[in-house]
Amino acid sequence: MxxxxxxxxxxxxxxxxxxxxxxxxxxxxxxxARRKSNKPPTEAQRLHRQKMKAVGQFCAENKAVFDFGYELKKEKGSKYGAFQLAQKHVFNDVLAFDAAYNPVVSFENLNVFVGDLTPPEGAKVSVNDGRICLEWTPNPTYDDEIYKLNLACVSLKDFCSLKLAIASARDGQCVVDIPVELNQKAEYHVYIGYWDTYRGAFSNSAYCGII
Known part of the structure; x- marks a missing residue:
C-alpha cells in the first residue's frame, strides 16, 4: 500500500x-522491485553480516540493561532511541573478530551505562557465600546521598540483570544477593556505574570482572 x-x-x-x-x-x-542478487557476498560483506547478526543477538539478550543505561543519552527528535544507541556502540566499539574470524564481544570495552559523571575507579567483584561482593574507590565529588551505585550483569546467551541504587556511591563497597533471574551455570560480566538520582545523570559503566 x-x-x-x-x-x-x-x-x-x-x-x-x-x-x-x-x-x-x-x-x-x-x-x-529490487532483484535478489545471485552473486556470492564478498569477504567484507560476509564479515559485516556476521557482525550485524552478533550485535542483534547480543543486544536483544541484554535489552533491559541497554534501555535503561542509554535512556538519558538519546536526543529528542533523533531517529536513534536508547536501544539503537547501544547497538551502534556495540557494533563500532565492542565487537571484533577472533583468529578464526568469528565475531566476539570485548566485554572490557562495553559501556552498559553512559553519561557525563566520572565512572567508578578500582572496580572489583567477587562471590562469597552465594553473594556478590563489590568494591570501588569512592570519589569525593559524589559524597552526597543523591549519588547511588547501579549494578548490571551481562551475558552472551542468558538473561541479564539490572539492580538500581544498591548502595551509596560514597560507600566504596557493598554486598548484594545474586539475582534470582541469573542462570547459576552461566558466566556473567559485571558492571557498576554512578547515578545522580536528583538531577538524573549517569556515569559510564566500570567493568568489574566475571562471576
Missing part, C-alpha cells in the same frame, strides 16, 4: 503494483 503526498500530482511513499515510491533529499523517486 502506498501513501499519496501533496495531492494527485505529488509523489507517493510505498508500493503501487510493481513499483516503489519514496522521497530522497526532497526528490520523489520511483523504482522497480
Amino acid at each position: 502506498a501513501i499519496l503526498e501533496d495531492g494527485p500530482n505529488g509523489g507517493f511513499r510505498g508500493k503501487v503494483g510493481s513499483v516503489y515510491g519514496y522521497n530522497l533529499k526532497g526528490q520523489w523517486i520511483i523504482r522497480g
Whole structure:
C-alpha cells in the first residue's frame, strides 16, 4: 500500500503494483522491485553480516540493561532511541573478530551505562557465600546521598540483570544477593556505574570482572 503526498500530482511513499515510491533529499523517486542478487557476498560483506547478526543477538539478550543505561543519552527528535544507541556502540566499539574470524564481544570495552559523571575507579567483584561482593574507590565529588551505585550483569546467551541504587556511591563497597533471574551455570560480566538520582545523570559503566 502506498501513501499519496501533496495531492494527485505529488509523489507517493510505498508500493503501487510493481513499483516503489519514496522521497530522497526532497526528490520523489520511483523504482522497480529490487532483484535478489545471485552473486556470492564478498569477504567484507560476509564479515559485516556476521557482525550485524552478533550485535542483534547480543543486544536483544541484554535489552533491559541497554534501555535503561542509554535512556538519558538519546536526543529528542533523533531517529536513534536508547536501544539503537547501544547497538551502534556495540557494533563500532565492542565487537571484533577472533583468529578464526568469528565475531566476539570485548566485554572490557562495553559501556552498559553512559553519561557525563566520572565512572567508578578500582572496580572489583567477587562471590562469597552465594553473594556478590563489590568494591570501588569512592570519589569525593559524589559524597552526597543523591549519588547511588547501579549494578548490571551481562551475558552472551542468558538473561541479564539490572539492580538500581544498591548502595551509596560514597560507600566504596557493598554486598548484594545474586539475582534470582541469573542462570547459576552461566558466566556473567559485571558492571557498576554512578547515578545522580536528583538531577538524573549517569556515569559510564566500570567493568568489574566475571562471576
